[in-house]
Amino acid sequence: MTITRFVLNEQSKYPESLGDFSILLNHIVLGCKFVCSAVTKGEEQKKLDVLSNEVFIKALVSSGRTCILVSEEDDEATFVEPSGRGRYCVVFDPLDGSSNIDCGVSIGTIFGIYMVKDGHEPTLNDVLQPGKNMLAAGYCMYGSSCMLVLSTGSGVNGFSLDPSLGEFILTHPEIKIPKKGKIYSVNEGNAINWDGPTAKYVEKCKFPEDGSSAKSLRYVGSMVADVHRTLLYGGIFLYPADKKSPNGKLRVLYEVFPMSFLMEQAGGQAFTGKQRALDLVPRKIHERSPIFLGSYDDVEEIKALYNAEEKKE
Numbered sequence: 001m002t003i004t005r006f007v008l009n010e011q012s013k014y015p016e017s018l019g020d021f022s023i024l025l026n027h028i029v030l031g032c033k034f035v036c037s038a039v040t041k042g043e044e045q046k047k048l049d050v051l052s053n054e055v056f057i058k059a060l061v062s063s064g065r066t067c068i069l070v071s072e073e074d075d076e077a078t079f080v081e082p083s084g085r086g087r088y089c090v091v092f093d094p095l096d097g098s099s100n101i102d103c104g105v106s107i108g109t110i111f112g113i114y115m116v117k118d119g120h121e122p123t124l125n126d127v128l129q130p131g132k133n134m135l136a137a138g139y140c141m142y143g144s145s146c147m148l149v150l151s152t153g154s155g156v157n158g159f160s161l162d163p164s165l166g167e168f169i170l171t172h173p174e175i176k177i178p179k180k181g182k183i184y185s186v187n188e189g190n191a192i193n194w195d196g197p198t199a200k201y202v203e204k205c206k207f208p209e210d211g212s213s214a215k216s217l218r219y220v221g222s223m224v225a226d227v228h229r230t231l232l233y234g235g236i237f238l239y240p241a242d243k244k245s246p247n248g249k250l251r252v253l254y255e256v257f258p259m260s261f262l263m264e265q266a267g268g269q270a271f272t273g274k275q276r277a278l279d280l281v282p283r284k285i286h287e288r289s290p291i292f293l294g295s296y297d298d299v300e301e302i303k304a305l306y307n308a309e310e311k312k313e
């Protein structure tokens, strides 16, 4: 099952979009293939970020199906010319984890798709929507293999790029994250600035009080790689707020939302420290938010610690 066929089958869920949805997804796939080959060729770091952004902007505009594009690389949103405009908004990080390129660690592209409400001139409000309104989300990981993980709202599927065919093949159908995991993933270098519930949770991971075995720490420092492992093996990935960055580091629209959408679709959950991540309503396109996502039971534990903290206040 190639991703092209899979997307065409998915298309049947959106008869009203007359094929637009699959055309858009196929242009995103094309962008991922292009970036995958550029990453594999190992061009200079600076250039790869910019190159990836140009590739996706071009691919998305040339699809003729988009109207607003929000990229991690661009300060302002891109409004597509009316003549070449469609009804989809795409939010994306063309190359996430870029600080890892030089050492060949896995990096990736992250994307989310919204649809503008009918009958009005597209505005920023069409992207400043809660994550739960997304139609689809995914990431493409450029590592030992190139893998595209996608959800169009009914489950999560993983496709591996077969270089001999130049096509993504369905290798991980209906990914379900384990209900509880043995791994926690966080930059402990920030521990000195963590709030109470986060510090307590990580302490419990290391020194469990219920006699269960301690969790293992795994942290690549590339969100796509850390979330991909969490999705397949279970456990929890967290980038909490801290005294230095009260809103955490990761951006809501093109990092937190797409990964939270995938986690929920795979049976996990995503929490901000205050609420379900997908219920957030961003006010700015590059807004940041703390995030705790992964296996259902592991995220439940940290939710309980934050709720207890809230009750104390």
Ligand SMILES: O=P(O)(O)OC[C@H]1O[C@](O)(COP(=O)(O)O)[C@@H](O)[C@@H]1O
Binding pocket: 072, 095, 096, 097, 098, 099, 187, 221, 222, 223, 224, 226, 249
């Ligand atoms: O180095 P830190 O603070 O742990 O941050 C790592 C996080 O930052 C990121 O690299 C995002 O930052 P960039 O957008 O600058 O690439 C994520 O992929 C990763 O989860």
